[in-house]
Amino acid sequence: MNAPSKPTIHNRMFSSIGCIAMLALFAGGCDPDELASEVDRSAALDVDVATADASTADNPPLVSPGPDQIDGISPVGFDDERQLWLYDRDGDGFPDLTEALDDTDMLDPNSNPAVDDELDALDPVAAAFPQSNCRKGFQQAGPRLCISKQLRPARRFRRAINNCRRRSSSVCSYEDLTYLYLNSDLDEDYNPRNKWIGNITGDNYVLCGNRRISYDGDPDWVDFEDTCHKNEKHPFWCCHDDDRGKNDEDDYDEEYDD
Numbered sequence: 724m725n726a727p728s729k730p731t732i733h734n735r736m737f738s739s740i741g742c743i744a745m746l747a748l749f750a751g752g753c754d755p756d757e758l759a760s761e762v763d764r765s766a767a768l769d770v771d772v773a774t775a776d777a778s779t780a781d782n783p784p785l786v787s788p789g790p791d792q793i794d795g796i797s798p799v800g801f802d803d804e805r806q807l808w809l810y811d812r813d814g815d816g817f818p819d820l821t822e823a824l825d826d827t828d829m830l831d832p833n834s835n836p837a838v839d840d841e842l843d844a845l846d847p848v849a850a851a852f853p854q855s856n857c858r859k860g861f862q863q864a865g866p867r868l869c870i871s872k873q874l875r876p877a878r879r880f881r882r883a884i885n886n887c888r889r890r891s892s893s894v895c896s897y898e899d900l901t902y903l904y905l906n907s908d909l910d911e912d913y914n915p916r917n918k919w920i921g922n923i924t925g926d927n928y929v930l931c932g933n934r935r936i937s938y939d940g941d942p943d944w945v946d947f948e949d950t951c952h953k954n955e956k957h958p959f960w961c962c963h964d965d966d967r968g969k970n971d972e973d974d975y976d977e978e979y980d981d
Contacts, residue, residue, distance in 0.1 A: 779842070784819035784829060785810040798939030809942070816908075817940040824945055837905045852965035858891060861963065865906030870962050872896060877956040880929045883919050887961035895962040896921035897930050897948050904936065904944040911938050915947045919959040927951050 776879035786807045790798050798808035799818055809818035815832035817825075851866030861869040875886060880894075882957065887894050904910050915932025921972045923929055933949035935941075 724970055782829070784823045785812055800941060802942065803937060804943065811940065818942065818956055821940050821942040821944070824942055856953050856965045858963065860890075861908075862909075863907050863963075864903040864913075867964060868899060868902055868906075868962060870899070870903065870909075870965070871960045872962060874918075874958045877958045879956055880919055880953040883957075883959045887959070890961050890963075892961040892963035894919055894921070895960040899962040900947075901944065904941075908939050910936050910941060910944070911959065915961075917955045919951075920948060923953070924950050927953050931955075931957055 733823050785793060785796070786805075786808060786809055787793060787798065790801070790808050795812060796810050796812060799811045800809050802820075807820075809817045809820050813828075813832045813835075817827070817835045817837070819829040822829045822835060825836045827836055827838070854863045857863050857869035860871055860873065862872050864870045869892075871890075871892070875883065878886065883894050900913060900915055900920060903913060914936050916935045918932045919929060920932050921930035928950040930948050930954075931951035932947050934943040935949040936943050936947060940955045
């Protein structure tokens with residue numbers, strides 16, 4: 724039987740004291756622009772594994788450098804950034820590391836990032852809308868979101884806005900994708916890295932994805948946003964809720980991208 728291998732935590736210097744504080748508090752949630760290099764970004768990923776280990780010292784998250792079964796449990800996914808195989812011991816769809824980073828119980832299937840006690844009183848049927856409310860070319864991603872099935876070609880952000888609005892929708896945002904990751908099993912189909920994921924955050928800058936999400940419950944869903952200049956070109960998805968998209972117009976596409 725193979726024993727889990729604890730990840731090695733490397734000590735590296737970071738470019739700012741503020742970044743170190745953010746890493747300590749939010750398990751690797753530092754903006755990569757504050758890191759000196761890609762090597763330092765790798766260190767940030769080491770830190771969030773270390774933080775998860777420290778927060779659950781008596782029972783650290785189960786991870787391994789190899790894909791072997793551990794105590795009869797197979798890995799649920801390989802994390803590209805951390806180069807580790809992740810395991811889900813309680814079988815609730817969220818790997819141990821994801822739960823450790825979100826302060827939920829790794830061994831209790833009723834405790835995970837998708838569970839919210841305040842929502843227990845809601846009627847799940849009444850809170851949802853039917854798949855038929857999704858426009859042509861869209862699919863349902865959780866009870867209250869429709870997202871385009873196809874990734875739209877790379878465009879400047881202003882063109883992406885126009886493209887989605889012409890489809891009675893909006894550019895899928897950080898909020899939309901977070902909802903998708905928590906409420907559907909479509910995570911691997913909607914990898915946010917290098918995609919537009921939202922609105923203007925400051926003069927000329929827009930949210931864009933900076934981490935790969937490649938399997939359900941990937942821990943990178945807790946921190947996958949960065950900023951990009953609005954004149955860059957990135958692919959994107961369009962999203963709508965049940966108040967939009969009832970007009971099933973012909974699919975729209977732009978001829979020009981400049």
